[in-house]
Amino acid sequence: MKTIFERPQSMTKAETHYCPGCTHGVAHRMVAEIIDELGIREKTVGIAPVGCSVLIYRYMDTDMQSAAHGRAPAVATGVKRVRPELCVYTYQGDGDLASIGMGEIVHAANRGEKITVVFINNAVYGMTGGQMAPTTMPGQKTTTSPKGRDVAQSGMPIRMAELLSTLRTPSYVVRSSLHTPHHIIQSKQALRRAFQYQLAGTCFSFVELLSICPTNWGITPVQSNKWLEETMLPYYPLGIFKTPEDK
Amino acid sequence: MKTIFERPQSMTKAETHYCPGCTHGVAHRMVAEIIDELGIREKTVGIAPVGCSVLIYRYMDTDMQSAAHGRAPAVATGVKRVRPELCVYTYQGDGDLASIGMGEIVHAANRGEKITVVFINNAVYGMTGGQMAPTTMPGQKTTTSPKGRDVAQSGMPIRMAELLSTLRTPSYVVRSSLHTPHHIIQSKQALRRAFQYQLAGTCFSFVELLSICPTNWGITPVQSNKWLEETMLPYYPLGIFKTPEDK
Amino acid sequence: MQNEILMAGFGGQGVMTIGKFLAEGALENGQEVAWIPSYGPEMRGGTAYCTVVVADRPIGSPVVNVPTNILVMNRPSMAKFEPVVKPGGALIVNSSLVPEVSGRTDILQVRVPCNDLSIQHTGTSRSANIAGLGGSVGATDMVPLALVEAFLTRKFKKNQTVLETNLAIFKAAYQIGAEARAAWLAKKGGN
Amino acid sequence: MQNEILMAGFGGQGVMTIGKFLAEGALENGQEVAWIPSYGPEMRGGTAYCTVVVADRPIGSPVVNVPTNILVMNRPSMAKFEPVVKPGGALIVNSSLVPEVSGRTDILQVRVPCNDLSIQHTGTSRSANIAGLGGSVGATDMVPLALVEAFLTRKFKKNQTVLETNLAIFKAAYQIGAEARAAWLAKKGGN
Amino acid sequence: MPKILMKGAEAIGEAAIRAGCLSYFGYPITPQSEVGEYMSRRLPEVGGVFVQAESEVAASQMIYGASGAGVRVMTTTSSPGFSLMAEAMSYIAASELPAVVVNIVRGGPGLGGILPSQGDYFQAVKGGGHGDYRCLVLAPATVQEFVECVMKAFPLAEKYLNPVLLIGDGMIAQMMEPVDFDAVKTEPQRDVEAWATTGCKDRPRNVVECLWLDPKLCEDFNFELIEKYKKMAAEDCYFEEYELDDQPEMVVVAYGTTSRIVRTAIEELRKDGYKLGMLRPITLFPFPFDRLRALSETAHVKAFSVIEMSQGQMIEDVRWAIRDKFPVGFFCRMGGIVPSPEEVIDFLKQEFVTRGLKGAKS
Amino acid sequence: MPKILMKGAEAIGEAAIRAGCLSYFGYPITPQSEVGEYMSRRLPEVGGVFVQAESEVAASQMIYGASGAGVRVMTTTSSPGFSLMAEAMSYIAASELPAVVVNIVRGGPGLGGILPSQGDYFQAVKGGGHGDYRCLVLAPATVQEFVECVMKAFPLAEKYLNPVLLIGDGMIAQMMEPVDFDAVKTEPQRDVEAWATTGCKDRPRNVVECLWLDPKLCEDFNFELIEKYKKMAAEDCYFEEYELDDQPEMVVVAYGTTSRIVRTAIEELRKDGYKLGMLRPITLFPFPFDRLRALSETAHVKAFSVIEMSQGQMIEDVRWAIRDKFPVGFFCRMGGIVPSPEEVIDFLKQEFVTRGLKGAKS
Amino acid sequence: MPSVNVDKNICKGCEHCNVACPQKVLEMSKDINEKGYFFSYPAHPHRCIGCTMCAISCPDMAIKIKVHGTQYKYFSY
Amino acid sequence: MPSVNVDKNICKGCEHCNVACPQKVLEMSKDINEKGYFFSYPAHPHRCIGCTMCAISCPDMAIKIKVHGTQYKYFSY
C-alpha cells in the first residue's frame, strides 16, 4: 500500500481551530505541501497575521513569527533582509492586508522584497465577528454594513492583485480561488511558482486566494462555495496579473 | 488701469518660507485662485500635511486644519463626513502621501470621499533634508541613497496616479506638472475640475503635480525644471488617468 | 440577597439568548440584574456560557466562580460545571443530551428532556433552550414565572405559532423544575 | 578655563564648516571641545550659526547665551549678536558685508574684509569663511594657529591650489586678528 | 423611559448618541467591536455619520478632523488599537480639541488576549503619546456608570478643549446590565465658532494645528497646559468613597471592574467585623491624590491595599499619594483573569494579619 | 584610535555598527535623520542592511522581524515617530526580543517643534504602548556617553530579552563632540538558536509571538515580567553622583542635556560656597529609586530640586522616592528651550533661600 | 486499488469532500463524532478512483488516501 | 498697454519668470534685495504683451500685471 495523500510533513499535529469548511485550512495545507515538496522546511519562516489565521504558527512545523495586525510584510522584510538565505512568507487575511496593512503591502511589493505573500480574501473580517472588509462585495451584509455594503458610502471592493500589479517593480501577482478542486489545483500551482520565484531570488510574489467564511457569511460551507463562485468571481477575476518577465 | 494678475484673495499676506523657485508656491497660488474663482473661500477647509508645505495653513486665508504626517486624507474624511457642505482638500507631498500615508490615500480614494487631493511630487523628502522618497527616480542621489536610488534595493518609483486609478470606485485622477507656464496652465485646469467634481458631490478627485525641489536636488530652479522635464516626465506621464464618467 | 445561574451549552444551542430572557424577566421584576457572557478565546463552535446574576441591591462582583444554580445543556458542560454548583443550589440538566447523573446530594438536581420537549412540540431541537429556561425558572424560582412568560409573549408576538409552541415548551419544562424544587424543599424542610 | 565662539552668517556662507575646523584644531590640541549648531526651524536660506566651546575640562552646559567671542559674517548676524558678546570678549566682523561698527568699548572689535580677501585670492567669495576663521583664531587665540593650519592642510590636501589660496587667506585674516588682539591686550594691560 | 437591559458596548454607543454625538469613526477590535456594529445600525437612523476606518491610525485622525470641524465625535478601541492612536492623541491634545475616546483594555502586552485587564493604566494617565499632555481619564465600573461617563465626557472635553479617555474592560463591555439613559442629562455643545473649521463665513479664519516654530510659544502653550491640568484636578476629580465613614482601619483602592469585586469583598468582610472601606477613583487623571493623602493622615487608617488587574500601575500613584507611609498591600490578577471575590477576601484578611490590624471581631 | 569629532546622530550610528549591529530600519525625522543618512552610507560598506521604511509603524515592525530573526538591530526616531512605534514596542517586549530603539525627543505635544525636550519621559519609562511592559531606558548626557550606552544597549537587550530605549534630544544629536570608540568594548551577541527564527535546522522550531489564548499563561508571563524588572533594578540601575561626597544640603536631580546645565550651575554655585550636588539617573528605568530614598534619609540633605525640560515628569518618581519628605523644587523650560546655566543658578540660589538652607558662605 | 480513509474525529462535517468527489464515494454520517459533527465517510468505497479530489478539498486533513498497485495521476498539483 | 511690476523685496531671485517670458522682458538685477537675492525686474517693459506667463510662473506672487485698455487673453487659466 502506498499513501498518495496525507497530512504534509511541515504541519504540526495540532488540529486547527477553524470553523467547519473554512478554506483557511486548505491554504495552510498547500503552503505546507509546497514547503515539503521544495524541501525548505528548515529554512522557512512564516509570518502570521492577526485574523482567524493568527494561529497558523501553531500549525506549521517551521520557524514562525507573528506580526501586529496588517504589518506582516514589514516583519517579513525585517527577517528576509537580515537573513536573505531564508524563505520568508506572510499569510494574511483581507482585513489585515487590504485594510490596516495597505501601506505595508504596497511598499513591500514596491521595494521588491524577496518574500511570498499568501493573501486570503474572504470578503469579511472573520476573526472579529464579520465586519465589513475593504473586499466586501457591494450589497453584502456584514455586522458593520447591516443593510449591505453601500458603495456610495464605502466605495467598491478593493482588488489587491490588480492594485499591486500596477507597480513598476517586477513581481509575480496572481489571483486564484479555493472553492472547487479545480481551483485548488490551480492555486497550488500559483503558490508553488510564487515560492520558486522567491527561492530563485527573482522577485516579490503575491498569491490572492478567494476563500470562504461560512460562519460570517451565515451559510453552509457548500453554499459558501457557490456564493463565492457567483458573487465574488465576476468581480475578482482569476489569473496571472503580473510576472517578473513582464515589460 | 485694470489688474489682470495679482495675488489671490484667498491667500493671507504672509510671505512663504519656501526656497527660491520652489513650485510649492505656484501650487498654493493656483489653489487659492480656484477658491477665489469658485467663490468658496467661506466654505473651504484645507488640510495641511507634514512636509515643506506644513505651513500652508499660514498662507491660505480659509479655515485650515493640520494632519499628522501622511494622515491628511483621514483628517479630511473626518471633516467632510461631518460637514458635507464644506469643500475639503488636502495638500500633500510625496513622502507624506506616497510613503507613510499610502494606506490613508488609497482608502480615502476607495471610499470615494468627496474631497480633493493636491499631491506635490518632487521626488524627494524636502523638509527633512532630502531623503529618498517612494517617488525618487532610479539613480537619483539623495541623503539616504547616497549612490543613487538602487532599484534592486528600493524598487521603482511609485506612480500614485496610476495606482489610484485602478480602484473601481469612481474618481477623477490626473497628473500634471509645474515646470513650464504651459504645464502650469494645464495644472490649473486640472485643479479646477477637481474642485468642481467635489462641489458637485460627484467623486474623490486627485491631482498629482510634478514639482521641483532645487534645494535638495542641488541645482538651480531653472536647472530643476529641466531635470524634471528630462528625468521625471518620461517616467511620470502627464494626463487624465480616470474620470468619474469612466466605465 | 443575590442569586446566580450559569447557563452552558454548545455554541449554537441558544444559552446566551435564554440568559437574556431570564435577565429581562428579572429586570421587569424590579430586581438588580447582570448578564455576563463567556467571551473567551474559545474555538469557534465550542462551548459557550453566560451567567445571570439577580439581586436585591446593586451587584458588586459580576464574577461568580461558584454560582448557586447551573443549567447544563450538553455533556461537556456537565463535565465542566457539575462540580461547581454551590451546595444548596440547583443543577438543571438537559437529559436529552446528558446521560450522566450527578452524584452530588447537596444540591437539587433536575433533569429536563429539553431536546425531546422541543422535538415533541416543534419537530426540531430548535427550542430546546426554551425548555432549559423553563426548567431553570422552575427549579430556582429566581424570577417569577409570570414575568418570564410575559417577556416571551412580547418577544415572539410576531409569530403566533412560534409563540404558542415556545410557551408550551416553557411551561412543560417549568413544571418539571418547579415540582422537583417543591419536593426538594419539602425534603429539606423535613430534615 | 572655558572659551566660546559663536559663528554666524547666511545659510550658504560656510560658518558651520569653519566652526568644525576650529573644533578639530582644538581637539588636536588636546582640549575639550563641543560644536553646537543652530538647527532651529529657520526659513530655508536664513541665518545659521554654530557655537564652538573649548575648555580644559569636560564641558557641562553646551548652551552658551553669552559667548566670549562672536564672528558675524553678515548684517543680520551683526544686528542679532553684537549686543551679546561677553564683556572682555571679541567681536570679529566681516567688514566686506557689514558696514556697521559696534559702539561697544568693553570688547575687542576686529574688522576683517572676508569677502574681499577671498575675492582677492580666488576671484570669488567662496573662501570668505576661511577668512572669518583666520580672523577668529587671531583675535581669540582659542586654538593654536599651527594646529588649525595643520588641519586645513590635511583637509585640502587633495587640491593644491585650493589649499594654497585658503592658507593664504587664512593667514592674512589671522594677521589682522592677532594684531588687533595684541594691541588691545597692550592697551588693557596699560590701563 | 424605563431601564433597559443593554450590553455595555452597545450602551456606550447609545450614550454617545444621546449625548448628541452623531459621528463615529472606528476600526473593529475585540472585545468592543459591538460599539461600531451598533453605531453602523443606529447612526444612519438618526442622521449621523458612521465610518469604518481602515485602521486605528486613520480612525484617530478622522476624529481629529471631525472634532476640529466642531462636532461631537467618538472612537472606541481596545489596547493594541489604542497604541496606534498615540500620535493622534498627542495631536488632539496639542491642538486643544475635544474628542472622546474609549479604550476597552484587554490582556497584554503584545497581541495578548481579549479578556479583562487594567494593564493600560499608565498609557491612559501618563500620556501614552509623545510630549507633555494628559487626557482626562474616566474609569466607570458599571454599564450604567459607563453611560453616565460617556454622556459627561463630551461636555468635559469641551470645557477643557482636551481629549477625554474612558477606560473599561471586556467585562463591562460584554455584560448586560439595566441602563437608565434618562438618569443623565446631556449638556448641549457650546458654540464652536471661535475655533472650529466650519468655514470662515463672517469671521476670521480658524486654524487647527499644533506646530510651533518659535519655541517660546510652544513653551507658553505648555505652561497653559499645566494650568489646565491643575484646573482639572481642582474641578473635575471624581471618586467614590465606599464604607469610609466609620473610621475604618484599612482603605482599599481599586477602580473599574476590580472595584466591583472589592465592593463584594468588603461587604463580606464587614459581616465578619473587619473595618475597611474603599476609595474608588472615577477619574484616573486627575487622580484623587489629595483625598488619599488626607486619608493616610487620619489616625484611624493604618493600612492601604491596592487591587489591580495589572502588574501594579495605579499603586505607584497611591504610594506617592500616601508618601509610602505604610507598606501598601497589593493583589493582582493579570492576563485576562478577573480576581474572584473569594481570593480578594483571603488576601485582605491576610493583610489585616500582616499589618497587625484588629480585623474580625473576636 | 584617537578621539574623533563627531555629530551625535552619526556617532549613534557608528556606535551601533561597532557593537555589531549591521541592520538598521528607520524613517526620517528631524532632528535625527542624520542617523539614517549615516547608516545608508556606512552599512553597505560593512556588508550591513539599511532599509528606509515607509513609516515608523513599518520600521518598528521591521526591527520586530529582524530581532526575531536573531540579529542585532536598531531603529531611531523622534517623538511623533516614537508614538507610532507604541504597538510594536509592546509586541517586542511581549515576544521577549532584544531590540534597540533611540528616541531623540523634541518639543511637543503634537507636531510640536524640533528643538530639545524631555517631554517623552513618561512615554519612555511608563510603557507608552499598551499592557504591562517596560523598556530598559538609558539617558546619556554627552556624545561619548551616547556611544557607550548604544554599545551597552545591545548586550543589555540580550541579557533581558527586552527592548532597550535610549532617549536624548536634538542638542546631543546635533552637536559634535570628541568620541573615543575604543573606550567601550563590545560584548559579542549570545547564541540565539534557542529562540530566533533562523530556520529550524537540527532543532525544534522557534516561534516568535505574543498571543495567549489561555489567560493563565498570559498571567504567568506577566509575573515573569515582574521578576525581570526586579532583576533590572537590582543589576542594571545606573546613575552618576556629582559632588555628593561632602554632605551637601541640596540634591539636584536631572538627566541628559539638562544634567549638563546643572553640572555647570553646580560648579558655579560651589565657587560661591553653596553645598549642593547632583544625582544624575543614567537609567530612567530602572530608576535610582533606592539611592534617592537613601539620600532623603541622610541628616545633611535638606532639599531636593528637579530640573527638566518638561512640565514635570521625572519629578513624580523623585517625589515618590523621597516620600515627599521635603517639597521638591522644580524648574523647567519647555517647547524646545534648553535652560541656561544662568537661570538654573538663579533658581537654585532662590531655592536655598526658600528652603532656609545655609547657602553661600557669608 | 485506491482506498480512501476519513478520520472520523478530525472531520468537521463541512461536506466539501462529498461535493468534490466525482464518484460520489463519500456521504455524511447520521451519527455525530467526538466534536459533535456529522462526519464524512466512504459510503461507496469501491467506486473510488483515487483521484484525491476529496482530500485536496478537505480543510482539516481528515482524509488519507492509499493505493495498492499503480495509480493513474489525474493532475499535477 | 500692459505693465508688469515685480515687487523687488518679495522676489527670491529664482529666475522662473525670466525663462517664462516669451518676450524676454524680465532680467535679473545686479543688486541684491532685502532678503539678499538678486531680483527680477522688467528690463524691457515696452516689449511686454501682458501674457502673464511670468506671473503664473512666480512661486512668490512677486509679479502684478496691469493693463491700459483692452487686453488679448492668451489662454484660459
Ligand SMILES: Cc1ncc(C[n+]2csc(CCOP(=O)(O)OP(=O)(O)O)c2C)c(N)n1
Ligand atoms: C491593531 C489591531 N486592530 C484590530 C485588531 C482586531 N482584529 C483582529 S483580526 C481583525 C480582522 C481580521 O480579518 P481578516 O484579516 O480579513 O482575517 P480573517 O479573520 O477574515 O481571516 C481585526 C480587525 C487587532 N488585533 N489589532
Ligand SMILES: Cc1ncc(C[n+]2csc(CCOP(=O)(O)OP(=O)(O)O)c2C)c(N)n1
Ligand atoms: C510621524 C512623523 N514621521 C516623520 C516626520 C518627519 N517628516 C517631516 S516632513 C517629512 C517628509 C516630507 O516630504 P514630502 O512629503 O515629500 O514633502 P516635501 O517637503 O518634499 O514637500 C518627514 C519624513 C514627522 N514629522 N512625523
Ligand code: SF4
Ligand atoms: S470565522 Fe470565517 S474565516 Fe474565521 S475560521 Fe470561521 S469560517 Fe474561517
Ligand code: SF4
Ligand atoms: S526644500 Fe525643496 S520642497 Fe522644500 S521649500 Fe525648499 S525647494 Fe521647496
Ligand code: SF4
Ligand atoms: S479519491 Fe477521488 S474518487 Fe476517491 S473518494 Fe476521493 S474524490 Fe472520490
Ligand code: SF4
Ligand atoms: S472535507 Fe474534511 S472536514 Fe469536511 S466533511 Fe470532508 S472529511 Fe470532513
Ligand code: SF4
Ligand atoms: S506678461 Fe508676458 S510678456 Fe509681459 S513680462 Fe510677463 S511674461 Fe513677459
Ligand code: SF4
Ligand atoms: S519668478 Fe518671482 S521670485 Fe522668481 S525671479 Fe521672478 S519674480 Fe522673482
Ligand SMILES: [Mg+2]
Ligand atoms: Mg477576511
Ligand SMILES: [Mg+2]
Ligand atoms: Mg516631497
